[in-house]
Every structure is written in structure tokens, then in C-alpha cells.
Amino acid sequence: MGAWVYLAMLGGCLIATLPLEVALRARVYARPRRLLLSLAPVVVLFTGWDLYAIAHRHWSYDKDQLVGVMLPGGLPLEEGLFFLAVPVCSILTLEAVRAVRGWRVGDEGP
């Protein structure tokens, strides 16, 4: 049970923000190219940071509370997914706030 807490929170973040895509027409998943291009530099930079921090013992993980799948460099699967899930949830939040309040984001075009 405890091994699934981290993964469950990431899933919860994606599930909780999913209605924003549909009900508020956030249209984040509907623009997959823009989404992937936005995620790519963030995933590379922050995964690199995580690997550096693991290698230099800035932080460590309790393996008993992870599902146990390790990515190269000693990165737990959950951490890899964290750098995908959190940015997606962040963008959905931004688009939801824009949809509700009508505030300009800066990409409105000419």
C-alpha cells in the first residue's frame, strides 16, 4: 500500500486536472505538439538536476515506499513521471485560470 502513495499522488494530480481540459476547454492535451515542445526542456533540465542531486546525496528515496522500478542513474520511476505530471497539471491550471478570468497570458498573437 505504502509503495503506491507517490504514484497515486501523481495520478491524482492528472485525474483532478482532467475535467479542466473538458469542462473549461483548457485545450492542453488537444495541443500535443505545443505540450511536448514545452515539456521537453523542463524534463531534461529537472531530471538532470535530480540525477545530480541523487549522485551528490542532496536527497534520497525510501525504496520501501516506491513501486521499485528504477530508471537509469538511480532515478525512481515516480520521479521521472513527476517531471511529466507536474508540468502538465501546471499548464492545465494556467489555462483554467485564463478560461475562467479571461486574463491575457501573452500568447494571444498579433
Added chain:
Amino acid sequence: MSYTVLAVAGVGLAVLLDVFLLRTRLLARRVFWVSYAILFGFQVIVDGVLTCRGIVRYNPDRIVGWQLACAPLEDYLFGFAMILQTLAWWVWWGRREAKGRGRLAGVAAGAVDAGGDGDRPAGAVDAGPASL
């Protein structure tokens, strides 16, 4: 380098991207700060679970020691840097696509004009703010 130094540098890089490199200027927009406030609330919960339960453990020699809901101050800087940078890239790519479509719409409207149907102004095609 300590987590503290890297966290401050991460925030610095994100601010640099937003203000000077990508010029998205999210830091000057209400939409960013309201979104960040919402996300910060969720970060306190998620980070709190990760650190209070000991799923992630921090080396006390690499942080200053200030905490909120078990999580070190540095985690909140890390989160701020990641959120700002993600949203800056999102807006930047959206702006590029909007410019590209603006040009395409202009070309398309020009072609339509040449065809004798000039009642549609250039750029009017699907140019709403949420249309990307």
C-alpha cells in the same frame, strides 16, 4: 554545490528565461500569480506527504533547514522554478504558433481576395485567444 545554491540558481534561470530570453513576462501577469498560488497550495500537500512520510529524505548538510509542512524551503524554490519555466515555454511556443497562423491566415485571405471574395479581413480566421 548545495541544494540551496542550485535552488536559487534554478529560480534565477527561470526568471532569466521569462523576462529576457523568451520575453514571456509571466512574472508581470495576474494569470501567472493566481495559477502559482493554486499550485503552491497543492505543492504544500504533495511535498508534505513526500517528506513527512519520509518517501524523500534530505541531507541536512545540503539545505538551510527552514521547513514548511516537513518540506525544505529549497523544494518550494525548485517548484517555483519548474512551474515558471514550464509556463514560460508553453506561452512562448503558443506565441510562435499564433504568429505562424497569423501569417498563414493573411496568405489565405489574400488568396481568397484574389478569387473575388474579399469580405473576410486578413487574420480573422480562427484567431481567438484560446484557439491554438
